Amino acid sequence: MMTENSLRDRLSRTRIKTKLMLVFMALIIVTVGLVSVVIYQNTMQILERRVEQSVDKAIRQASSFLSYKLSNVKDVAGILFMNQELIDTLKRGKGDIPLGRQIDDYQKILNILRSVQNSREIYSIRLFANSNNIYTKENMTIFALSAIENERWYRDLLATTDGLYCRSTYEYDYLGERGKQQVVTCSRVLYSEGYGSDILAVLSLDILEEKLQDIIKETQITKDGKVYLTDRDNRIVSGSDPADTGQMVADIDPQSYIVSSTPIEGSNWQLVAHIPKDEIYAESRSWSYQLFALFVIVCFFGAIMAIAFSEGLTRRIGPLLQQIKKIETENWDSQTAVTSHDEIGVLQTHLNRLSVNMRQLIEEKYKSESEKREAQLQALHAQINPHFLYNTLDLIHWMAMEKGARDISEVAGQLSDFFRLSLSQGRDIIPIADELEHVRTYLHIQSRRFGGNIQFSIEADPELLRHKTVKLILQPIVENAIQHGIREKRDKSGFIAIRSRLQNGHAVFVIEDDGVGMSMDLLDRLNGDTTDIGYGIRNVRDKLRLYFGETSGVAFDVREEGGTKVTISFPLERELPAGAEQG
Numbered sequence: 001m002m003t004e005n006s007l008r009d010r011l012s013r014t015r016i017k018t019k020l021m022l023v024f025m026a027l028i029i030v031t032v033g034l035v036s037v038v039i040y041q042n043t044m045q046i047l048e049r050r051v052e053q054s055v056d057k058a059i060r061q062a063s064s065f066l067s068y069k070l071s072n073v074k075d076v077a078g079i080l081f082m083n084q085e086l087i088d089t090l091k092r093g094k095g096d097i098p099l100g101r102q103i104d105d106y107q108k109i110l111n112i113l114r115s116v117q118n119s120r121e122i123y124s125i126r127l128f129a130n131s132n133n134i135y136t137k138e139n140m141t142i143f144a145l146s147a148i149e150n151e152r153w154y155r156d157l158l159a160t161t162d163g164l165y166c167r168s169t170y171e172y173d174y175l176g177e178r179g180k181q182q183v184v185t186c187s188r189v190l191y192s193e194g195y196g197s198d199i200l201a202v203l204s205l206d207i208l209e210e211k212l213q214d215i216i217k218e219t220q221i222t223k224d225g226k227v228y229l230t231d232r233d234n235r236i237v238s239g240s241d242p243a244d245t246g247q248m249v250a251d252i253d254p255q256s257y258i259v260s261s262t263p264i265e266g267s268n269w270q271l272v273a274h275i276p277k278d279e280i281y282a283e284s285r286s287w288s289y290q291l292f293a294l295f296v297i298v299c300f301f302g303a304i305m306a307i308a309f310s311e312g313l314t315r316r317i318g319p320l321l322q323q324i325k326k327i328e329t330e331n332w333d334s335q336t337a338v339t340s341h342d343e344i345g346v347l348q349t350h351l352n353r354l355s356v357n358m359r360q361l362i363e364e365k366y367k368s369e370s371e372k373r374e375a376q377l378q379a380l381h382a383q384i385n386p387h388f389l390y391n392t393l394d395l396i397h398w399m400a401m402e403k404g405a406r407d408i409s410e411v412a413g414q415l416s417d418f419f420r421l422s423l424s425q426g427r428d429i430i431p432i433a434d435e436l437e438h439v440r441t442y443l444h445i446q447s448r449r450f451g452g453n454i455q456f457s458i459e460a461d462p463e464l465l466r467h468k469t470v471k472l473i474l475q476p477i478v479e480n481a482i483q484h485g486i487r488e489k490r491d492k493s494g495f496i497a498i499r500s501r502l503q504n505g506h507a508v509f510v511i512e513d514d515g516v517g518m519s520m521d522l523l524d525r526l527n528g529d530t531t532d533i534g535y536g537i538r539n540v541r542d543k544l545r546l547y548f549g550e551t552s553g554v555a556f557d558v559r560e561e562g563g564t565k566v567t568i569s570f571p572l573e574r575e576l577p578a579g580a581e582q583g
Contacts, residue, residue: 157189
């Protein structure tokens with residue numbers, strides 16, 4: 001057995017060539033090996049994080065889109081439940097009425113249901129009426145409530161506090177040409193006098209499961225990854241693999257999968273993604289093989305140079321070791337001057353190249369990809385101001401309390417028109433006439449809200465009305481004029497004038513108010529390229545640039561007589577993006 005003294009003695013008798021060779025090889029193997037391992041591990045972590053971010057972003061976008069679809073379904077249910085004619089008919093159906101009147105009521109209910117069944121999200125509408133009248137025996141569109149009172153989903157519906165309850169996927173036979181379909185049903189209870197009172201009916205809105213599946217398939221990030229839409233019982237409502245629909249989500253090892261989930265707003269569902277980590281790592285295997293090959297090549301050439309020219313290393317080993325130490329500390333900018341063209345010089349050259357390659361590799365792996373804009377720009381769609389909705393509904397309430405509800409029909413009609421024009425059947429591009437009507441309705445409501453203190457006029461060039469525009473570009477500007485202009489005045493009253501005209505192939509809208517105006521600093525910021533401006537103004541500007549190009553814009557100015565002037569312009573000849581008019 002070799003003792004410490006004998007080992008020291010053998011090393012003392014070993015030639016410097018051998019010692020340098022051993023040291024040199026050790027430095028090459030350890031340094032390149034450590035760097036390779038660190039780079040590989042960091043690269044895998046970065047790749048995994050980026051995939052997680054991509055998955056999170058994809059399911060958030062899909063969740064937003066599904067929430068938007070469900071909100072459309074909820075809006076349809078809301079429209080029906082606000083229909084006083086339907087409520088009165090269902091209340092009358094709880095009593096004993098003549099057969100002729102029952103038939104008339106049946107036709108009236110059918111007409112009301114059919115009037116809202118043109119939504120792309122809704123495949124069919126069914127009504128379960130709390131009545132024994134003859135029309136509850138129809139069993140195609142109208143059913144008796146007693147037919148579902150023992151169903152579990154009906155009990156769950158009564159227990160929900162969300163208003164709208166969505167069932168998991170099931171097969172329903174519509175009879176006739178439509179036959180059996182895989183559907184998801186969202187239901188809502190209609191009470192006679194409000195929540196907790198007598199039940200008049202249950203409204204069920206059917207959505208084809210394949211519609212949900214189409215959205216989910218667009219979310220699938222990898223080939224073997226799976227995306228599910230699950231209910232609160234962890235049962236799959238719809239998934240990227242049709243065979244999984246109706247099954248329970250299997251338990252998985254979180255160490256082997258990337259798992260991401262997000263709830264669907266306005267429902268009892270959530271969107272879940274499972275991405276196998278093996279599939280992610282498989283994409284980087286070719287790169288890891290190259291890294292290993294580079295490691296082997298560097299070690300191989302290092303051994304050859306150490307054996308053949310170790311004598312000359314004693315003079316130049318110092319700078320070389322310094323460079324290796326700098327590389328070990330990830331100082332990739334370290335470079336050694338090549339003073340010869342022999343093997344030592346070649347080694348110095350290779351180390352310099354290795355340092356450059358390592359630096360470039362790290363920079364490439366850490367460089368963030370440029371984010372792409374969403375094709376449909378759902379995030380740029382103008383949203384209805386929640387404070388405006390609240391105040392308008394509050395106005396309706398107090399009018400009903402103080403005036404005996406004599407004016408409520410007018411306000412409700414204006415609010416209904418506002419909703420209809422805002423939604424525009426899902427279209428982004430609408431006639432200019434509709435855009436003007438939309439802002440007119442908004443101003444009527446605001447004028448009534450503030451006791452007639454908001455006066456306005458709208459002038460439109462008739463030639464301009466036959467053209468089209470991206471929707472919701474006037475209302476945010478008018479809202480800004482009211483909140484930050486007129487309402488800041490002492491008497492909180494004022495006048496807003498809207499004029500539109502054709503000018504050099506452009507549509508031009510001028511909005512003027514006699515409010516408090518603005519400072520020059522704010523004016524410069526609004527007319528500049530800064531993003532430090534209000535969401536509504538930035539939203540309008542971004543939409544105009546997206547649909548009409550850089551020649552469109554929004555310009556702000558201060559009126560000499562007081563107040564603010566805003567000019568919106570965009571070209572009429574520009575070809576709009578494909579599908580913009582279909583939503």
